[in-house]
Amino acid sequence: MTDAGIRSGQAAAVDRRLPLRRLAPLSAQHVLAMVASPVSTVFLTGQALGLDAGRTASLLSATLVLCxxxxxxxxxxxxxxxxxxxFVMLPGGAATALFIQTAREHGPATATGSVLLAAALLCAVLPFYARIVRLFPPLVMGTTVLLIGIGMIKIGAQLITGRSGTAGYAARPAVVLAxxxxxxxxxxxxxxxxxxxxxAVLLGMGAGTLVAVTTGLGGFAPPSGGGGGSGGGAVQGAGALPHLLPYGAPHFDVLAALPLLLFSLTTLAEITGQTVLNSETVGRVSDPGRDVPRVARADxxxxxxxxxxxxxxxxxSSENIGIxxxxxxxxxxxxxGAGVLLIVIGLLAPLSRLLAGVPAPVVGGSSLVIYGIIAVMGVDMLGRAAPxxxxxxxxxxxALTAxxxxxxxPDxxxxxxxxxxxxxxSGVVAGTLTAVLLHVLFRRFGQRENQDPDTAPDTPA
Structure with missing residues (x-):
């Protein structure tokens, strides 16, 4: 399919091939701006699921290669x-939050199955894109994102305190380090x-690790080159390179997958906005009906x-649009070029192992910043919904109450x-479903209430 809506002069800008001496530093700049997200996301996932440093390093390698x-x-x-x-591709913060929630409640194999179901659903609904995207205006998406942020702040705090009843629960050094x-x-x-x-988040984690090592509040323990260690049930030792099915065979449970299934539908609205923004930035005439399905298929x-x-x-993600x-x-x-650099970085196993030794309270402190920002993003979306x-x-x-x-x-x-x-x-599922249903009801039946007989225009007798 041709891009018929592109102006010829501007098309040259987005399709221009640059010499390597210019391409390399410009691509490295994009990598520098985006690498904090996959690194911090993997640390949070590894700590939340109790993965050892070897498996965390393997997950980091896989994430960087796939990004x-x-x-x-x-x-x-x-x-x-x-x-x-x-465009650049990243592990979605909200999606990661839901993955962790599903893994903690139903096991990582079920979380893997939920990801596969959500990706399949995203492809399946693309022929109905125009109808689906109407169900997720800023009012609904803002509610969903705010609830995700709030729920994950709780999990971030648990990374700092540990599990209730275990040795060292809410120890003072961990809280101070966070x-x-x-x-x-x-x-x-x-x-x-x-x-x-x-x-700043990535550098903050480095600074937190330095504080841990120099003050004795924690330790830095990257895994050796050998592998994954024990524990984790079906999770196998993986060294630091990507490992296929690290949690064992996927388990498919539609009810457990509902949070990620709903989230995959909401992403259509986000993809639409990002595609329009990116098209305008590079001078391409926006065509969501053509471009959004292309973006979604790649996702x-x-x-x-x-x-x-x-x-x-x-x-x-459109976070590189600023660059x-x-x-x-x-x-x-x-x-x-940035994609190629990420693949190379992800396959450098020693680097992945080095980055996997960050203490849990440091990851927990960073996660509070990350998921607090997600909650604020939800508030910002709600602000655009004329609350x-x-x-x-x-x-x-x-919806927020539900x-x-x-x-x-919890009980x-x-x-x-x-x-x-x-x-x-699931707060995300309950809140999102409530928002969607009430939005449809008010849009359909609330219009009658808005027709005030005293202010309606006179009609001829």
Missing amino acids: GAGTLLQSVGVWRIGARLP AATIGCTLLLLLLLRGVWRQT ALVSVLGGLFGTSLLVT VRLTGVRSRFVTA AERSNSTVIAL GLLPVVA IYRSFPSWAGTVLG
């Missing part, structure tokens, strides 16, 4: 897969500028591979059948 492959696919495009725009990590991250956010500021394909190698859903605007270089081959309107405020209030009940009262659905407890006991 690189996804970035390359979106930038270059193959057939009707990939938008051929300067606070020091947060303080270092905030200081870096204040002092750094430009591309370096985008690495789904790489997410399937991600599930097979132990990651959550991988999603296309495109800053440099004025709109060539998609720059991000394609002051009576119908919108009612939808938001009831979503927060399982968080503040509220204890006496319900297991399937009901699985659905309603």
Whole structure:
């Protein structure tokens, strides 16, 4: 399919091939801006699932390689897969949160099956894209993202305190180390500028690790080159290179997969906005009906591979758009080069092992920053949904109530059948479903209430 909507002069900018001496530093700049996300996400996943340093290093290698492959696919495009725009691909923070939640409640094999089901659903609904995307306006997406952030703050805190009843639970050194990590991250956010500021979370984790080693509040223990150690059930030792099916054969449970299934549908609205933004940035005439399915197909394909190698859903991100605007270089081959660099970095096993020795309280402190920001993103989306309107405020209030009940009262659905407890006991699922249903109801029946007879225009007798 040809890109008929591209202006000829501007098309040259996005399709321009640069000489290697220019391409290499520009691609490295994109990698620098995006690498903090996969690294911090893998640390959080490894700590939350109790993976040892060897398996965490293997997961980091797989994640970096897949992020690189996804970035390359979106930038270059193959057939009707990939938008051929300067996109990068990252592990979605919200998707990772739901993956961790599913793994903790139902086991990592079920979480893997949920990723594969979510990717398949995303592909299956693309023919109905125009209808599906209407169900997830900012009001619904804001509720979903806010609930994800709130739920994950709780899990981030558990990384710091450990599990209740275990030795060293809520130990003072762990809490102090997490606070020091947060303080270092905030200081870096204040002092750094430009591309370096985008690495503040990653550098904050490095600073937190340095504090742990120099003060005795924690230790730095990267795995040796040998492998994965013991424990973890079906999880096998994997060294530091990507390992196929690290949690064993996937287990498919549709009810347990509901959070990720719903999230995969909500991503269509996010993909639409990012595709329009990216197209406008590089000068391409936006065509969501053509480009959004291409982006979604690439997301789904790489997410399937991600599930097979132990990651959550991988999603296309527009966080590198700032670099495109800053440099004025709109060539998609720059991000394609960034994809190649990520693949190379991911296959450097010693680097992956080195990065896998970060102490749990440091990861926990960083995760509080990351997921706090996700919650704020949800608030920002809700702000764009005109919450002051009576119908919108009612939808938001009831959806947040439904979503927060399982968080503040975890046993509220204890006496319900297991399937009901699985659905309603997930704050994300309960809140999102409530928001979607109420939004549809108010949109369909609320219009009659808005027709005030006293203000309606006069009609001829």
